[in-house]
Amino acid sequence: xxxxxxxxDVTMSQxxxxxxxxxQEASENDAATGEVVFDLHDVNVYxxxxxxxxxxSLEIYKNHITAMIGPSGCGKSTIVRSLNRMNDSVSGFxxxxxxxxxxxxxxxxxxxxxxxxxxxxxxxQRPNPFPKSIYDNIAWAPRILGxxxxxxxxxxxxxxxxxxxxxxKDRLKTSAxxxxxxxxxxxxxxxxIAIEPDVLLLDEPCSSLDPxxxxxxxxxxxxxKRDYTIVIVTHNMQQAARVAxxxxxxxxxxxxxxxxxxxxxxxxxxxxxxxPTDKRTEDYVTGRFG
Amino acid sequence: MNSIAGTARLPxxxxxxxxxxxxxxxxxTALASLIAVVVIALVIYQIVHGAVPxxxxxxxxxxxxxxxxxxxxxxxxxxxxxxxxxxxxxxxxAAPLGIAIGLYLSQLTSPxxxxxxxxxxxLLAAVPSVIIGLWGIVVLAPIMRSTIEPALxxxxxxxxxFGSPSLSGSGxxxxxxxxxxxxxxxxxxxxxxxxxxxxSELKDGALALGATRWEMVRGVVLGSMRPGIxxxxxxxxARALGEAIxxxxxxxxxxxAHANLFDNGSTLAATLANDATSNNTTLETASVFYLGVILxxxxxxxxxxxxxxxxxxxxxxxxxxxTQKIVDxxxxxxxxxxEM
Numbered sequence: 215x216x217x218x219x220x221x222x223d224v225t226m227s228q229x230x231x232x233x234x235x236x237x238q239e240a241s242e243n244d245a246a247t248g249e250v251v252f253d254l255h256d257v258n259v260y261x262x263x264x265x266x267x268x269x270x271s272l273e274i275y276k277n278h279i280t281a282m283i284g285p286s287g288c289g290k291s292t293i294v295r296s297l298n299r300m301n302d303s304v305s306g307f308x309x310x311x312x313x314x315x316x317x318x319x320x321x322x323x324x325x326x327x328x329x330x331x332x333x334x335x336x337x338x339q340r341p342n343p344f345p346k347s348i349y350d351n352i353a354w355a356p357r358i359l360g361x362x363x364x365x366x367x368x369x370x371x372x373x374x375x376x377x378x379x380x381x382x383k384d385r386l387k388t389s390a391x392x393x394x395x396x397x398x399x400x401x402x403x404x405x406x407i408a409i410e411p412d413v414l415l416l417d418e419p420c421s422s423l424d425p426x427x428x429x430x431x432x433x434x435x436x437x438x439k440r441d442y443t444i445v446i447v448t449h450n451m452q453q454a455a456r457v458a459x460x461x462x463x464x465x466x467x468x469x470x471x472x473x474x475x476x477x478x479x480x481x482x483x484x485x486x487x488x489x490p491t492d493k494r495t496e497d498y499v500t501g502r503f504g
Numbered sequence: 505m506n507s508i509a510g511t512a513r514l515p516x517x518x519x520x521x522x523x524x525x526x527x528x529x530x531x532x533t534a535l536a537s538l539i540a541v542v543v544i545a546l547v548i549y550q551i552v553h554g555a556v557p558x559x560x561x562x563x564x565x566x567x568x569x570x571x572x573x574x575x576x577x578x579x580x581x582x583x584x585x586x587x588x589x590x591x592x593x594x595x596x597x598a599a600p601l602g603i604a605i606g607l608y609l610s611q612l613t614s615p616x617x618x619x620x621x622x623x624x625x626x627l628l629a630a631v632p633s634v635i636i637g638l639w640g641i642v643v644l645a646p647i648m649r650s651t652i653e654p655a656l657x658x659x660x661x662x663x664x665x666f667g668s669p670s671l672s673g674s675g676x677x678x679x680x681x682x683x684x685x686x687x688x689x690x691x692x693x694x695x696x697x698x699x700x701x702x703x704s705e706l707k708d709g710a711l712a713l714g715a716t717r718w719e720m721v722r723g724v725v726l727g728s729m730r731p732g733i734x735x736x737x738x739x740x741x742a743r744a745l746g747e748a749i750x751x752x753x754x755x756x757x758x759x760x761a762h763a764n765l766f767d768n769g770s771t772l773a774a775t776l777a778n779d780a781t782s783n784n785t786t787l788e789t790a791s792v793f794y795l796g797v798i799l800x801x802x803x804x805x806x807x808x809x810x811x812x813x814x815x816x817x818x819x820x821x822x823x824x825x826x827t828q829k830i831v832d833x834x835x836x837x838x839x840x841x842x843e844m
Binding site: 300303332333335343344346354358405406 | 614615703705706708709710711712713714715716719723724727728
């Protein structure tokens with residue numbers, strides 16, 4: 215419940231005390247090895263002729279939580295969806311520049327997006343459980359991927375991993391659509407980790423959740439980063455400050471009548487929120503933006 | 505208290521005739537609805553009433569007696585058999601094809617291609633059945649006789665269904681193909697609209713788990729739409745059950761029930777179209793009405809079944825999910841002018 219005031223959007227009161235935001239220290243994370251998982255270099259994303267995101271370069275580290283923040287339309291979701299090639303189905307989508315995953319170019323010809331997504335899981339803005347039972351939601355992907363041995367244990371492990379086991383263990387055969395929004399979102403996280411991916415991409419996972427559910431998902435992320443590399447897109451600066459070791463601030467560059475998303479600053483969260491080097495970052499994190 | 509009493513004395517800014525419009529609107533629309541109900545009731549009454557002489561003479565045995573000599577003996581067995589066999593056969597062909605078209609147009613091809621092929625498929629539903637029947641006589645029957653029936657007989661001849669080929673090319677099997685062509689656009693269009701309602705979040709969710717396109721389609725699109733698909737197939741079957749003219753043109757109209765699909769036969773609807781002439785005997789007219797009662801009953805059952813399936817499987821959907829729009833099936837069917 216202590217988390218709930220933080221859900222309120224940035225208000226003028228915080229302008230006066232930007233340093234009051236509690237910040238996740240990168241050094242706290244012992245598991246982080248400094249190994250680079252994603253390496254983006256000068257990535258441009260086009261939708262048709264329009265340049266949607268321009269010149270993004272950043273490195274995402276193993277067992278870190280990396281947050282992407284910024285105003286609506288700044289391209290943070292576009293970038294995170296590019297990391298597991300979920301944009302492939304968007305008509306007119308085109309990506310230039312280097313986007314590598316453990317040194318492999320994700321957009322090289324011959325790269326199978328199915329294989330990419332097998333390793334890089336994703337949880338979406340709106341909870342999207344399948345209209346199946348809770349058990350089948352988790353078991354569906356392992357079944358199609360041939361991970362049928364000890365399926366019951368795998369399902370239980372995934373549900374425990376997503377901190378929802380105790381709530382659903384007595385109703386595994388009932389429809390997942392009967393769960394609350396927060397439970398559904400944790401079920402979707404469980405569904406993702408059931409196939410033991412390497413990376414979890416979370417695209418505004420808490421935007422449709424209440425503060426209590428949000429807190430439970432944030433706690434869960436701290437647990438999960440021991441085993442997974444996590445990238446989270448969020449509208450909520452406090453959330454980024456609470457959970458992420460590193461934060462990327464995206465913004466909109468409006469020039470010549472075009473609106474293009476750009477990466478303004480990428481740094482350790484503590485530094486980005488307390489000693490931003492860019493004026494635009496400072497304006498945004500202190501609430502002076504727009 | 506004053507304010508309540510006061511409202512009664514508010515000066516009216518509208519003329520009396522404005523209120524008349526409301527009454528007239530209500531009256532006319534209610535009357536139109538009433539006319540529809542009365543017409544349905546009258547039709548059912550007339551058909552049942554007309555069938556009474558045959559019903560009292562033959563009773564339920566009419567359903568199983570398969571002789572119909574056109575003068576003294578009348579039994580509906582052969583035509584009921586023909587109706588069920590042709591419709592079931594048509595459904596067996598049209599359902600997989602129609603679902604495949606629905607999947608292709610909604611999931612697998614670009615919207616641009618779908619915008620070209622979709623209307624063409626729907627156009628197939630708009631071709632008058634007598635023209636499809638004509639095509640059946642002129643084009644399909646010769647091919648059936650010369651190629652398809654002999655080939656099926658050679659390969660599957662050990663099954664009684666695929667007996668000796670027909671001499672003319674007309675027969676039950678040709679009617680099945682014609683009916684399949686007529687049911688196809690209905691199943692294709694309804695399943696396409698159904699599959700388009702699968703939320704992209706669900707499809708993304710499946711793809712993000714490393715599913716291939718086929719696994720996504722099977723698990724999420726087909727999986728969550730099963731009741732809707734069943735309803736679409738039933739509506740396609742309803743189209744086949746009620747089709748008279750095209751069947752009459754290609755079935756080689758004979759009152760007999762055979763295992764051999766290549767043989768001639770008859771259906772309820774075709775018999776109604778063929779035998780309901782003015783110079784019938786009283787008993788024959790009554791028997792034709794009896795067939796009409798049976799056809800009405802089958803169609804009614806089929807429609808109730810479709811509705812029951814939809815109602816039974818409507819899940820409580822937290823996300824306003826995929827099951828929500830299945831009820832639109834009947835609306836889609838109406839738009840396609842399905843005869844029910």
